[in-house]
Amino acid sequence: xxxxxxxxxxxxxxxxxxxxxxxxxxxxxxxxxxxxxxxxxxxxxxxxxxxxxxxxxxxxxxxxxxxxxxxxxxxxxxxxxxxxxxxxxxxxxxxxxxxxxxxxxxxxxxxxxxxxxxxxxxxxxxxxxxxxxxxxxxxxxxxxxxxxxxxxxxxxxxxxxxxxxxxxxxxxxxxxxxxxxxxxxxxxxxxxxxxxxxxxxxxxxxxxxxxxxxxxxxxxxxxxxxxxxxxxxxxxxxxxxxxxxxxxxxxxxxxxxxxxxxxxxxxxxxxxxxxxxxxxxxxxxxxxxxxxxxxxxxxxxxxxxxxxxxxxxxxxxxxxxxxxxxxxxxxxxxxxxxxxxxxxxxxxxxxxxxxxxxxxxxxxxxxxxxxxxxxxxxxxxxxxxxxxxxxxxxxx
Ligand SMILES: [Ca+2]
Ligand SMILES: [Ca+2]
Numbered sequence: 001x002x003x004x005x006x007x008x009x010x011x012x013x014x015x016x017x018x019x020x021x022x023x024x025x026x027x028x029x030x031x032x033x034x035x036x037x038x039x040x041x042x043x044x045x046x047x048x049x050x051x052x053x054x055x056x057x058x059x060x061x062x063x064x065x066x067x068x069x070x071x072x073x074x075x076x077x078x079x080x081x082x083x084x085x086x087x088x089x090x091x092x093x094x095x096x097x098x099x100x101x102x103x104x105x106x107x108x109x110x111x112x113x114x115x116x117x118x119x120x121x122x123x124x125x126x127x128x129x130x131x132x133x134x135x136x137x138x139x140x141x142x143x144x145x146x147x148x149x150x151x152x153x154x155x156x157x158x159x160x161x162x163x164x165x166x167x168x169x170x171x172x173x174x175x176x177x178x179x180x181x182x183x184x185x186x187x188x189x190x191x192x193x194x195x196x197x198x199x200x201x202x203x204x205x206x207x208x209x210x211x212x213x214x215x216x217x218x219x220x221x222x223x224x225x226x227x228x229x230x231x232x233x234x235x236x237x238x239x240x241x242x243x244x245x246x247x248x249x250x251x252x253x254x255x256x257x258x259x260x261x262x263x264x265x266x267x268x269x270x271x272x273x274x275x276x277x278x279x280x281x282x283x284x285x286x287x288x289x290x291x292x293x294x295x296x297x298x299x300x301x302x303x304x305x306x307x308x309x310x311x312x313x314x315x316x317x318x319x320x321x322x323x324x325x326x327x328x329x330x331x332x333x334x335x336x337x338x339x340x341x342x343x344x345x346x347x348x349x350x351x352x353x354x355x356x357x358x359x360x361x362x363x364x365x366x367x368x369x370x371x372x373x374x375x376x377x378x379x380x381x382x383x384x385x386x387x388x389x390x391x392x393x394x395x396x
Contacts, residue, residue: 153194160275161187221274222308223285223301228268228328229292231336231382232371235329237266239371245272246286250300254284254396268314268331279305284321284396287313291369292334294343296321296395322394335391336369337383343393345386353383 156167165187192200225245232239246259258277262270277283282300298319303309314331317323325332337345339352356367356375367375369382 155192155195157190157192159188159190162275221277221279221303221305223272223274223303224308224310225262225264225270225272225285225287226268226310226312226314227264227270227287227295228314228331228333229264229289229336229371230326230328230333230386231291231369231379233268233328233331233333238264238268240265241289241371243270243292244288245270246288247274247277248284248286248296250282250284257283271308274303277303279303285311286395287334288341289334290341291339291366292336293324293338293345293391294341294393294395295324295334320394321396324391324394335386337386337391338393339366339369339383341366345383345389345391347387350380350383350387353379 158165158167167189189203190200191203223245227243228238229241232241240263242261242263244259244261247257249255249257258274260272260274262272264270280302282302284300285297286294288294295313297311297313298321301309301311311319313319313325314333317325317327317332319325319332320334324335326335327333335345337349337353339349342348353367353369353375356365357377357380361367361375363373365375367379369379
């Protein structure tokens, strides 16, 4: 499990032989700390050796067999490989002096070369004690995570964990209950050395509530959003910025059911994912931005299982509830200028922008309604125009 780049310790090496009957190769990796539970063997043979057996033996330095595995070469391929997942506790027993013996089953004269790779890592790796229980579609109530190599200063954090999942005494994942509204839910445990962005590992858990109907709904729901921000859009490109996409109930009081923070790119696109809603049910889609008027979808929408839906605000002002958008350079845009996010653009906002423009305030500020990281007269003018037009939020 986990992300990132493995550091491969290459042992063995290439063997180029034109001799008769290569029966055995001995590869001496010397001392290796194999912290991986998975050891990769990879072999390339030139010639058709379909059906031939390749056997790998891990032997201790005294010659005794420690573990062995084998596989048969498939047809029509010159390449063969095998993953071997020993059932021993990784990071302990495999450490030491040992070697790999590779046996060929009657491989004929030819040119052979192969690598045996041990995958090890310089960064901490997480191992679930109950790993087998956490595979897809399984659900257990507790798992103790172990980290190898043993490090001090480890930090454990949960990411996107649903309610009921907690970390106990740092490294024990506890799932107290799973009466969730969704059928599937993924969450992550991240272990890092002192919060390091690189010296870390991620364990992914997938919880599946098999009591819930798998179809429709209760999966990840997504919307491909297109929206433009009036001040940020110059008719050619938009200055990128973060927005919050909110999914609300279709009925009074239109409760917030889920939300996602995404970046609208220069074309006004963003993909927003939601975990706590279902397909086949109607929702309002709401977009909030630091200095735009909160804008609601014209009417309720439905998500689809398995495919993102598309919602494009830019094609018509009628895409917004109350037709609450302004046309600018080819696209309909969210009104800019609600600097204090009180759902109206008025003199208060103009004053805030004006004050910052007097000192040419630079940086990521709410008063920068054009998104160019400077608050100046252009921001004042835009906010002032929308204030004169009494722009306010429109919602059901
Ligand atoms: Ca305002
Ligand atoms: Ca500006």
